[in-house]
Amino acid sequence: MESKRFDANGHPVEDTPNVGGQFWPAGRNGISRKRFLQLAAIAGSGLALGACGGDQQETAKAGPTGPPKRGGTLRIGLSTDVSEFEPHISTGAASNLIRIMVYSPLLTYDKRGELTGNLAEDFGWADDRTYEVKLREAVQFHNGDELTPEDVVYSFQRIKDPKTAADLSERLADVEKVEAGDGNVVRFRLKQPNAVLPYLLADPSSAIVSKKWIEGGAKPKTEVMGTGPFKFVERMPGVSVKLERNDNYFVPKLPYLDGIDIQPLAEDNARVNALRSGSVDFIDYVPYTAMDIIERSSDLVLKSDKVLGFGWMGFVVDKKPVDDQKVRQAFAYGMDREKMVQTAFSGHGVPISGGIIPEGWVGYSPDLEGTYEPDYDRAKKLLREAGLPSPSVDILSTSAYSVIARPAEAAQAELKNADINGKLVMQEWLTFLDTVEAGTYPVHVWGSTPDFNDPDFLSDYIGSDGWFAQYIKFKDEKIDELLLEGRRTVGAQEKRDEIYHDVQERMLDLAPWTLLIRREQGEAMKSYVGGYTHIPAGAWSMITLRETWLDK
Amino acid sequence: MSTYLIRRLIYLAFQALAVATVVFLLLRLVPGDPVRATLGQTATPEQVAEVRGQLGLDQPLIQQYGEWMGNLVRGDLGTAITSARPVSLDVGLRIGNTLELIVLSTVVALAVGIPLGVIAALRSNKVTDYALGSLAMLGLSLPSFVVGTVLLLIFALWLGWLPESRYVPWGESPLGHLRTVVLPVLTLAAPFAAVVMRMTRSSMLEVVRKDYVRTARAKGLGSWAITMRHALRNALAPVLSISGLEVVSLFGNTVLVEIIFSWPGLSSLLFDGVTQRDYPVVQGVVLVIAALVMLVNLIVDVAYGVLDPRIRNS
Numbered sequence: 035m036e037s038k039r040f041d042a043n044g045h046p047v048e049d050t051p052n053v054g055g056q057f058w059p060a061g062r063n064g065i066s067r068k069r070f071l072q073l074a075a076i077a078g079s080g081l082a083l084g085a086c087g088g089d090q091q092e093t094a095k096a097g098p099t100g101p102p103k104r105g106g107t108l109r110i111g112l113s114t115d116v117s118e119f120e121p122h123i124s125t126g127a128a129s130n131l132i133r134i135m136v137y138s139p140l141l142t143y144d145k146r147g148e149l150t151g152n153l154a155e156d157f158g159w160a161d162d163r164t165y166e167v168k169l170r171e172a173v174q175f176h177n178g179d180e181l182t183p184e185d186v187v188y189s190f191q192r193i194k195d196p197k198t199a200a201d202l203s204e205r206l207a208d209v210e211k212v213e214a215g216d217g218n219v220v221r222f223r224l225k226q227p228n229a230v231l232p233y234l235l236a237d238p239s240s241a242i243v244s245k246k247w248i249e250g251g252a253k254p255k256t257e258v259m260g261t262g263p264f265k266f267v268e269r270m271p272g273v274s275v276k277l278e279r280n281d282n283y284f285v286p287k288l289p290y291l292d293g294i295d296i297q298p299l300a301e302d303n304a305r306v307n308a309l310r311s312g313s314v315d316f317i318d319y320v321p322y323t324a325m326d327i328i329e330r331s332s333d334l335v336l337k338s339d340k341v342l343g344f345g346w347m348g349f350v351v352d353k354k355p356v357d358d359q360k361v362r363q364a365f366a367y368g369m370d371r372e373k374m375v376q377t378a379f380s381g382h383g384v385p386i387s388g389g390i391i392p393e394g395w396v397g398y399s400p401d402l403e404g405t406y407e408p409d410y411d412r413a414k415k416l417l418r419e420a421g422l423p424s425p426s427v428d429i430l431s432t433s434a435y436s437v438i439a440r441p442a443e444a445a446q447a448e449l450k451n452a453d454i455n456g457k458l459v460m461q462e463w464l465t466f467l468d469t470v471e472a473g474t475y476p477v478h479v480w481g482s483t484p485d486f487n488d489p490d491f492l493s494d495y496i497g498s499d500g501w502f503a504q505y506i507k508f509k510d511e512k513i514d515e516l517l518l519e520g521r522r523t524v525g526a527q528e529k530r531d532e533i534y535h536d537v538q539e540r541m542l543d544l545a546p547w548t549l550l551i552r553r554e555q556g557e558a559m560k561s562y563v564g565g566y567t568h569i570p571a572g573a574w575s576m577i578t579l580r581e582t583w584l585d586k
Numbered sequence: 587m588s589t590y591l592i593r594r595l596i597y598l599a600f601q602a603l604a605v606a607t608v609v610f611l612l613l614r615l616v617p618g619d620p621v622r623a624t625l626g627q628t629a630t631p632e633q634v635a636e637v638r639g640q641l642g643l644d645q646p647l648i649q650q651y652g653e654w655m656g657n658l659v660r661g662d663l664g665t666a667i668t669s670a671r672p673v674s675l676d677v678g679l680r681i682g683n684t685l686e687l688i689v690l691s692t693v694v695a696l697a698v699g700i701p702l703g704v705i706a707a708l709r710s711n712k713v714t715d716y717a718l719g720s721l722a723m724l725g726l727s728l729p730s731f732v733v734g735t736v737l738l739l740i741f742a743l744w745l746g747w748l749p750e751s752r753y754v755p756w757g758e759s760p761l762g763h764l765r766t767v768v769l770p771v772l773t774l775a776a777p778f779a780a781v782v783m784r785m786t787r788s789s790m791l792e793v794v795r796k797d798y799v800r801t802a803r804a805k806g807l808g809s810w811a812i813t814m815r816h817a818l819r820n821a822l823a824p825v826l827s828i829s830g831l832e833v834v835s836l837f838g839n840t841v842l843v844e845i846i847f848s849w850p851g852l853s854s855l856l857f858d859g860v861t862q863r864d865y866p867v868v869q870g871v872v873l874v875i876a877a878l879v880m881l882v883n884l885i886v887d888v889a890y891g892v893l894d895p896r897i898r899n900s
Binding site: 117118124196203204271298300308464467469501 | 617619622623624625626627629632636640668669671679680735738742746749753850851855858863
């Protein structure tokens with residue numbers, strides 16, 4: 035079913051399936067024109083490569099071709115065990131996977147990483163303070179009840195209820211009212227314009243739940259019931275989670291699989307070994323140490339991106355010696371990120387020398403690329419100007435995740451070239467989080483992914499109310515103004531491009547953090563697994579499991 | 587004997603209480619907030635406060651302790667913060683898996699370690715003895731994560747004889763389950779067998795020099811009968827003692843082994859609980875493991891008493 039969108043006046047727009055709509059013109063939403071043409075040419079030559087913004091990677095062994103086959107159970111080795119199923123709180127990759135397979139939000143991402151309809155048939159801005167969603171007809175919950183606009187209204191009331199402590203409650207603060215209209219329409223009335231709303235409606239944590247089911251006493255932390263492509267069967271803690279096909283899924287013919295059997299395999303080597311030996315068909319979070327092996331294997335396929343996962347060095351800006359902007363800039367110039375990609379990830383990543391917003395996204399600023407190319411002499415000069423020719427600094431990081439620890443080690447080694455003596459302090463994960471929050475050490479190395487594909491995710495990091503900005507005591511009125519303006523600008527792509535360009539430019543100058551590497555991250559599977567596309571869309575990376583099939 | 591047992595059981599209850607209290611307090615001293623771990627960094631302070639209130643974590647420590655102890659007396663280990671499941675439910679589901687590893691590892695270690703120890707003793711200072719001694723040193727010095735990974739590489743990946751980390755429940759496929767249990771059991775049994783072998787060897791060497799063995803030999807008994815009936819039986823007391831200690835240490839070793847082999851036992855539950863600061867889970871699992879360890883110690887002590895009346899009477 036093809037989705038529609040509305041223009042700023044609420045009229046349907048027929049030209050393109052680009053949703054998120056007017057603020058991303060055709061050909062720009064998640065993919066540059068040049069990139070699109072390149073990929074179209076590749077697709078035309080018979081390689082099944084999915085298109086997306088940024089560096090999406092797929093090995094030449096792209097899996098089976100031909101019409102999808104129905105049936106079979108996909109065995110997934112997952113990096114974490116599912117702890118609980120609360121639909122409106124994300125507790126990590128595993129629970130997100132279950133959530134997107136069993137529940138459905140109003141919108142989702144397509145194979146190109148662009149917003150598209152899910153429970154919503156039509157959607158878009160009626161005006162800059164009203165967002166309208168027309169629900170698909172006759173969508174059924176897994177218990178047979180029909181989805182109604184009241185369920186949608188109830189779901190958002192539940193998300194906004196402080197007792198739920200939902201992920202999105204704060205982000206939906208601009209939503210004054212969610213109301214059910216005639217003809218299966220739901221309206222989101224906003225206090226003020228908020229360009230991010232469509233992305234929030236596509237977040238796994240905005241899953242639509244059945245009002246009757248929840249009010250009937252269901253325990254959504256341990257029970258699961260939605261409208262998604264798969265139904266929950268059982269969870270054996272530490273052993274497996276079993277899902278079975280939803281025969282009444284609202285997208286005709288999908289899913290192709292009869293079921294999914296998820297097994298937690300937390301240890302990286304165990305997960306890769308299980309895939310290589312064939313005890314699972316699919317794994318997530320492929321460790322960079324195994325990527326080359328997988329790419330060399332004739333029966334394995336790696337699908338990944340170098341867009342989402344990014345690492346940084348953060349500075350507590352009121353703590354010596356990084357309270358001086360010149361010192362922070364010296365850190366930024368004092369690292370050869372290209373070398374760090376090799377040292378930390380054996381080449382599985384790309385250096386970030388400019389802005390954080392990747393190519394294809396709103397606000398991507400090619401002119402900022404290369405702002406912080408390695409320049410040790412300049413770094414030393416800046417340090418001298420700051421009166422700290424050879425500073426010794428404690429650098430906090432965590433040993434819990436190699437994707438964070440490895441760049442930290444590489445950064446420490448690199449900084450020596452600029453006469454910066456970093457002493458690494460490695461902590462266990464939750465201790466690390468506590469220590470960063472307390473601002474105990476002046477410098478830390480960390481990594482994460484944007485929560486959604488809109489540059490407003492930067493508000494969390496450098497907006498003065500953002501959780502990260504508060505950790506590093508960063509506050510800048512100009513950036514706050516720009517971020518607010520960007521959020522309030524609905525339907526003016528070029529203006530948003532400029533706004534986020536300015537945000538990044540100022541961010542690079544003030545340097546409350548310096549960006550390091552975009553790491554490669556993705557999934558690997560047996561070559562008989564077809565239909566899966568890795569989309570760089572955060573928690574939604576695995577939505578295409580609903581289109582996945584087995585050629586065996 | 588019954589007085590001795592009752593005394594030990596009362597002692598055990600007090601020990602368990604002490605362990606429970608120490609674990610409760612220690613956990614609160616460890617940095618890291620379980621609510622933050624559940625809600626993530628983006629949660630607002632108000633949301634964190636709300637959930638802390640829902641979980642009772644905003645109550646004074648003494649009140650939290652009192653409630654936990656009260657529930658404990660009623661046999662309730664509490665509810666996990668992250669999964670919202672009763673801790674006793676998950677402990678019940680997993681305890682069998684850990685005990686299976688421990689019991690099988692003990693059987694394998696004794697079945698391998700004792701005969702090899704006897705052989706080493708009988709061939710003392712010969713090539714066989716040196717070879718077995720070197721093997722034992724290898725088993726003792728290699729950490730379980732190395733043994734486990736090497737076994738996985740050889741038997742699962744290179745030879746393909748055994749499955750790697752995919753746990754198969756007994757109910758799903760008994761044969762599949764037995765195949766999955768082999769590698770973790772071998773990993774756990776390797777250092778245990780090495781200790782048993784070395785202890786059996788040294789104990790046997792000591793016993794075969796005793797007068798009653800010389801007498802038996804003088805009576806004209808065959809070497810098999812002397813070894814099995816007279817020497818080995820008496821040499822086993824220290825082996826039993828060290829085995830008790832080794833079984834206790836197996837509870838610790840299972841943590842790494844369960845992680846390497848993705849084995850859904852108590853130790854992996856504990857590991858997850860610690861990384862998430864899930865207080866009820868950690869408290870519950872540590873208490874259960876402590877009780878099991880104390881029980882093993884009790885069994886060993888009682889076995890001593892059965893074997894040696896002097897201990898029983900003292």
